[in-house]
Amino acid sequence: MRVAHVAPLAEAVPPKLYGGTERVIWWLTEAxxxxxxxxxxxxxxxxxxSARLVPCAPSGLRxxxxxxxxxxxxxxxxxxxxxxxxxxxxxxxxxLFQFPxxxxxxxxxxxxxxxxxxxxxxxxxxDAFPEMPLVSISDAQRAPVAHANFVATVHHGLPENxxxxxxxxxxxxxxxxxxxxxxxxxRAIEIAKRAGMPLRIAAKVDRVDQRYFEEQIxxxxxxxxxDFIGEISDAEKPAFLGGARALLFPIDWPEPxxxxxxxxxxxxxxxxxxxxxxxxxxxxxxxxxxxxxxIDEAVTAVHRASGLSRTGVRxxxxxxxxxxxxxxxxxxxxxxxxxHSRPAPPFDMVVPA
Amino acid sequence: MRVAHVAPLAEAVPPKLYGGTERVIWWLTEAxxxxxxxxxxxxxxxxxxSARLVPCAPSGLRxxxxxxxxxxxxxxxxxxxxxxxxxxxxxxxxxLFQFPxxxxxxxxxxxxxxxxxxxxxxxxxxDAFPEMPLVSISDAQRAPVAHANFVATVHHGLPENxxxxxxxxxxxxxxxxxxxxxxxxxRAIEIAKRAGMPLRIAAKVDRVDQRYFEEQIxxxxxxxxxDFIGEISDAEKPAFLGGARALLFPIDWPEPxxxxxxxxxxxxxxxxxxxxxxxxxxxxxxxxxxxxxxIDEAVTAVHRASGLSRTGVRxxxxxxxxxxxxxxxxxxxxxxxxxHSRPAPPFDMVVPA
Numbered sequence: 001m002r003v004a005h006v007a008p009l010a011e012a013v014p015p016k017l018y019g020g021t022e023r024v025i026w027w028l029t030e031a032x033x034x035x036x037x038x039x040x041x042x043x044x045x046x047x048x049x050s051a052r053l054v055p056c057a058p059s060g061l062r063x064x065x066x067x068x069x070x071x072x073x074x075x076x077x078x079x080x081x082x083x084x085x086x087x088x089x090x091x092x093x094x095x096l097f098q099f100p101x102x103x104x105x106x107x108x109x110x111x112x113x114x115x116x117x118x119x120x121x122x123x124x125x126x127d128a129f130p131e132m133p134l135v136s137i138s139d140a141q142r143a144p145v146a147h148a149n150f151v152a153t154v155h156h157g158l159p160e161n162x163x164x165x166x167x168x169x170x171x172x173x174x175x176x177x178x179x180x181x182x183x184x185x186x187r188a189i190e191i192a193k194r195a196g197m198p199l200r201i202a203a204k205v206d207r208v209d210q211r212y213f214e215e216q217i218x219x220x221x222x223x224x225x226x227d228f229i230g231e232i233s234d235a236e237k238p239a240f241l242g243g244a245r246a247l248l249f250p251i252d253w254p255e256p257x258x259x260x261x262x263x264x265x266x267x268x269x270x271x272x273x274x275x276x277x278x279x280x281x282x283x284x285x286x287x288x289x290x291x292x293x294x295i296d297e298a299v300t301a302v303h304r305a306s307g308l309s310r311t312g313v314r315x316x317x318x319x320x321x322x323x324x325x326x327x328x329x330x331x332x333x334x335x336x337x338x339x340h341s342r343p344a345p346p347f348d349m350v351v352p353a
Numbered sequence: 354m355r356v357a358h359v360a361p362l363a364e365a366v367p368p369k370l371y372g373g374t375e376r377v378i379w380w381l382t383e384a385x386x387x388x389x390x391x392x393x394x395x396x397x398x399x400x401x402x403s404a405r406l407v408p409c410a411p412s413g414l415r416x417x418x419x420x421x422x423x424x425x426x427x428x429x430x431x432x433x434x435x436x437x438x439x440x441x442x443x444x445x446x447x448x449l450f451q452f453p454x455x456x457x458x459x460x461x462x463x464x465x466x467x468x469x470x471x472x473x474x475x476x477x478x479x480d481a482f483p484e485m486p487l488v489s490i491s492d493a494q495r496a497p498v499a500h501a502n503f504v505a506t507v508h509h510g511l512p513e514n515x516x517x518x519x520x521x522x523x524x525x526x527x528x529x530x531x532x533x534x535x536x537x538x539x540r541a542i543e544i545a546k547r548a549g550m551p552l553r554i555a556a557k558v559d560r561v562d563q564r565y566f567e568e569q570i571x572x573x574x575x576x577x578x579x580d581f582i583g584e585i586s587d588a589e590k591p592a593f594l595g596g597a598r599a600l601l602f603p604i605d606w607p608e609p610x611x612x613x614x615x616x617x618x619x620x621x622x623x624x625x626x627x628x629x630x631x632x633x634x635x636x637x638x639x640x641x642x643x644x645x646x647x648i649d650e651a652v653t654a655v656h657r658a659s660g661l662s663r664t665g666v667r668x669x670x671x672x673x674x675x676x677x678x679x680x681x682x683x684x685x686x687x688x689x690x691x692x693h694s695r696p697a698p699p700f701d702m703v704v705p706a
Contacts, residue, residue: 121424
């Protein structure tokens with residue numbers, strides 16, 4: 001199948017540093033190439049891919065200091081449009097920008113929504129472009145815009161050997177990701193202190209969260225059990241996650257997916273999580289982790305974590321959250337879209353009131 | 354002529370508070386209606402217009418707390434596209450968003466660029482959509498993107514009686530607008546102190562400029578000659594500008610237009626300005642004001658300001674900067690575009706490398 005993937009230009013594919021969306025696009029496009037498909041990737045020129053790369057910016061825009069990405073995005077979409085005939089499916093990861101430009105090709109387009117949908121900002125788009133097929137990354141992500149034209153939920157997946165199974169585990173708790181109020185690092189710290197188990201926090205602090213970190217979190221770090229190690233690289237993740245007794249994911253927001261949960265599961269490390277957003281879809285309670293709703297329950301779950309089979313956790317990962325599974329799901333969706341495809345009717349001319 | 358105007362949705366037309374672009378759109382569309390044209394305005398539903406209003410958001414998005422305007426913008430442009438056949442000209446004030454959507458109608462579209470063009474963020478758009486006709490609001494605004502498809506410069510204009518001629522003037526200097534580093538309120542304060550003439554500062558402080566204000570400007574305000582009166586309403590502007598000896602406009606950036614200069618001129622108040630961006634196109638040196646390049650020159654200009662005829666300043670305004678003149682310029686441009694219009698050729702299919 002001839003498939004185009006259209007990446008946001010904020011980061012390269014794969015990203016040099018952060019960038020969950022670009023990382024998923026990388027894993028997905030590599031897995032599609034592995035399955036034998038003819039994949040074209042529209043992305044920044046410093047991307048590295050087994051697909052055919054169409055460069056659409058000299059480098060990832062964020063690190064290049066470009067604040068407003070609209071111009072690059074629109075120029076890229078124009079490039080995609082000009083070669084649209086070459087593709088059976090055009091798969092967008094660019095939020096909304098493509099909707100008005102590709103309406104007439106809706107039958108062969110699909111857009112994965114990578115972010116939260118519970119803000120009012122995006123509402124009008126789904127009514128304005130009802131024919132554009134959408135993919136959610138969890139069923140929970142759809143809730144605020146349930147009427148939109150979702151054609152599938154496809155959970156993210158990781159390359160099977162990216163974070164190898166670590167059968168032994170270890171004796172500390174892990175917290176990984178961003179320090180921000182909705183990720184509730186304060187809960188993680190309280191759980192560790194109450195459970196009497198060391199906590200290692202591998203997390204970055206975005207500028208927008210600097211004040212929260214200084215005022216709410218830094219005062220909690222001065223404790224012998226708490227080790228704030230800052231941001232870690234991709235290369236450090238396997239040891240960090242594989243050496244943990246459990247990952248704490250005590251979130252307090254509608255998490256669209258939560259990659260770190262499946263990264264931990266890949267290492268065989270169970271996840272102790274609050275049931276926001278995608279969590280109940282990702283964690284099998286009692287198998288790959290424990291879903292809790294209070295600090296008390298979380299402390300109990302920490303004490304029982306070594307009772308969960310790490311092999312069983314890894315088996316949940318392999319069954320549901322590999323990049324190969326993600327790619328097969330998308331291919332099945334592409335085939336379904338192609339089977340039902342017909343060119344869109346011409347626009348109705350609407351007379352303003 | 355049947356003309357559509359497409360406004361950004363950040364503010365209503367006219368804006369409830371700030372909003373230079375929406376204010377200009379208001380003056381322009383009212384003046385086009387006065388000239389007998391059939392004008393349709395795509396804007397937020399709380400807009401007030403003599404044109405036919407097509408509401409595209411319940412109210413201005415900024416005051417409604419919507420941070421990302423993309424979805425509303427794209428839904429509006431889709432509405433415009435659906436009724437495109439009803440218009441001889443579609444005039445956009447929405448930066449870039451319309452370019453890929455209206456390429457095939459480029460022959461009857463025109464976009465006024467309201468902002469600065471010296472940032473790298475917008476560059477790729479002009480190469481990607483070279484057929485889209487552009488209007489600059491000063492010749493100087495074009496400099497960083499001189500190769501783009503500019504078809505005219507149209508200076509802004511005000512309704513003739515919005516800020517009435519005040520023949521007497523007064524005994525203070527005026528500074529009006531935003532407190533920000535590029536507007537150089539520090540220069541204005543130094544000029545006033547050196548000239549020994551009172552300065553009244555009618556300016557808002559945006560959140561992004563709060564620190565600059567506290568650290569750089571507030572310490573300069575504690576002086577008997579300096580009166581910081583904060584933000585003023587539209588209703589207060591005539592008295593504020595009309596009662597001034599001169600307006601200080603000591604900018605240090607490529608000002609795209611600078612509405613406050615023509616607001617002062619409308620009152621007959623001369624402008625003492627640094628020659629950044631549009632300034633040499635707006636001020637006739639020695640007639641409607643004085644262009645200076647140092648504090649010394651500015652102090653001299655203050656002492657000589659009463660030597661400039663306020664009637665002469667007002668005459669410059671009436672000759673060049675009324676809304677009626679702006680509307681006539683745009684109508685002439687519309688006619689020129691229509692005369693040369695032909696449908697765009699179909700896109701070339703470009704094969705990615």
